[in-house]
Amino acid sequence: MGLIVDKQLFPSPSPRVRMYLVTYLSDGLKVKGMLAEPDDGLTYDGFLYLRGGIKSVGMVRPARIGQFALEGFIVFAPFYRGNWGGEGDEDFGGCDRHDAYFGFDLLMEHDRVSGKVHVFGFSRGGIMALSTAEARTAASLVTWGGVSDVALTYRERVDLRRMMKRVIGGTPKKYPDRYRERTPLYALNQIQCPVLIIHGEQDRNVSVEHARRLERGLEALDKRVETWYFPQFAHHFPPVVNRRIVHDLCVWMKRRALP
DSSP states (O other): OOOEEEEEEEEEESSTTEEEEEEEETTTTTEEEEEEEETTOOOEEEEEEOOOOOTTTTOOOOOHHHHHHHEEEEEEEEEEETTTOOSSSOOOSSSTTTHHHHHHHHHHOOOTTEEEEEEEEETTTTHHHHHHHHHHHHHHHHEESOOOOHHHHHHHOGGGGHHHHHHHSSOOOOOOOHHHTTGGGGGGGGGGGGGEEETTTSSSOOOOHHHHHHHHHHHHOOEEHHHHHHHOOOSSOOEEEEEEEEHHHHHHHHHOOOO
8 A cells, every 4th residue: 555545636737737635644644745747647756845834834835836847857745744634733843754754755656756756845844855865865955945953943033933932842942952853964974865055145034054054064974065055035036036946956956866
């Protein structure tokens, strides 16, 4: 039996992409996600899209994952546990990381996936993407405006502190181990694939320091890492630039992927 429990057609923003609302198993929980496939029956690499935010903030948008499917990938985007009627509770890079790991496995099981799965994380999805590449053999990894240090997020984002104390159980000062366990910087040695870091230097949601720490950590371990820093942009890039970078990063993934 595969990981998918239920799969229903979902309205697609493109006639060239078939989209499904999926229920799949993660740690025995029934979790929801969205699957997007080019509507041609061909084989493609898998693409695990890991969203940012928490709960309804930063929720997966069909148009967004459709963009990546149109670039030549079969895309799966977990909603994370507790969302869209899924079981469990999202906990900001704790047990909900397993929703990403099993999402990776779901793509590996897909009969149209080539056997390679790339991992992409945006914003809080950076934690999820890095942790997935540490736990699974990804073909490549891209983190865009991604969180890499959870304690740094607590210090920077005063508006998120109440939520973080609730889901993590306290502050970094009181429970440093809980924040460290959620921070992928401490296990970068487990990443084997090429990594691309994309970040706007004016970002006030996730400071560029997250990217710099990740870059330094990977370089210290002689990992393959490339950076695209944009001094003029913040967390969300202008639509025209965003579309160009989506195309460019997809080309990068296909060229740099592990064999």
